[in-house]
Amino acid sequence: MGNIMVAKRLDQIAFAGIRKVFEKANQLEAQGKKVIHFEIGRPDFDTPAHIKEAAKQALDKGFVHYAPNGGIPVLREALAGRLAADKELTYNPDTEIIMTAGGQEALYLSFLSILNEGDEVILPDPCFGPFPLAVRLAGGVPVKIGLQPQQNYCYDWDAVTRAVSPRTKAIVVNSPHNPTGGVWSEEQLKAVAAFACKHDLWLICDDAYDHLVYGGCRLSPAGFPEMRERTILCGSLSKTYAMTGWRIGYIAAVEPVINAAIRLQQNIMLSLCTFAQHGAAAGLAGSQDCIRVMAAEFARRRQLVLEMVSQTPGIELAGIPKGAFYVFPRITLPNMTSAQVADYLLDNAGVAVVDGLAFGENGNGHFRLSYAVSFEDCREGLERIATAMTVLVQKQ
């Protein structure tokens, strides 16, 4: 019987913390309760019509077979055009771009492409859950560094300087940041670029939320001098075009990285869904007005959420979230853990949020609230949170 067990490697791979909340919220809904879904990082909008239309036409034209491993040429060209227009970055679509199954696969392929056994990767803590798991599965060692809320949720540089070692291979930037909504300033992005150069590191730049910035810096470190060679840009159409279910992301990087990623892709996924890629190409090549409309609505919700969170007892915002669609309030109740507060809010107020601990040790004592739900749900959810937190504060 000893052989028929799952691999030891899986011991370090847990189910995502968010899944537990989502399942419990669904159970409550099955019992007829209305739950406000602040736990999900998924835009509530439909994918823009011209993107869907292009995918439908691709199906009708018979684009139902395997695609090239790196992605269909028209999509890679459309992405290269977008990166040039939006970020002034020049990538050769034939050799320096690979399309991936969402930004998440882009991260996995990146780490698998660059890490040798025991290589260390500096990561933000809190961070998007798959980061440390992807590093470990690629044989690397995650080195988590706390963020400073008052500094746009940027790394604590003293801690980063202490943590860097001869084994450090890469440092991660995720701005706008999940789960805090932090957006780094130009100076902060330049500082991480200089750090990567000084210590000869790869810079893994997770741009999943790059179009959701409300008054903060939109620059990409890949555009800074000497950074193109060492930056691995991982991006996604999921949040930008409300396409989370289409599974389209990308890596833009120098040719050896893309070559390695394509070899991995060839053996793991083979290729992405062909007609979905045609839809994605229409999204990248067409009018970008749809992004502006969605981002404007997120900005409106953000304003409401910030106002209401600031008036809610028992929680406070230590930093100002300027991007993505998240806020990450700190819980100020001395006698309750963030897990207990998250459970309480779901059980008593019908509001699903994610315990900050699900994003790392430094997330402890916080919860993540995603305002990727309607304006009305944002208002109702925050009213419910305020009522529930008032009761908790009075009980203290």
Ligand SMILES: Cc1ncc(COP(=O)(O)O)c(C=O)c1O
């Ligand atoms: C920071 C970050 N990176 C990457 C992703 C991956 O998104 P997708 O695989 O849908 O592109 C997410 C999704 O929530 C995220 O929050």
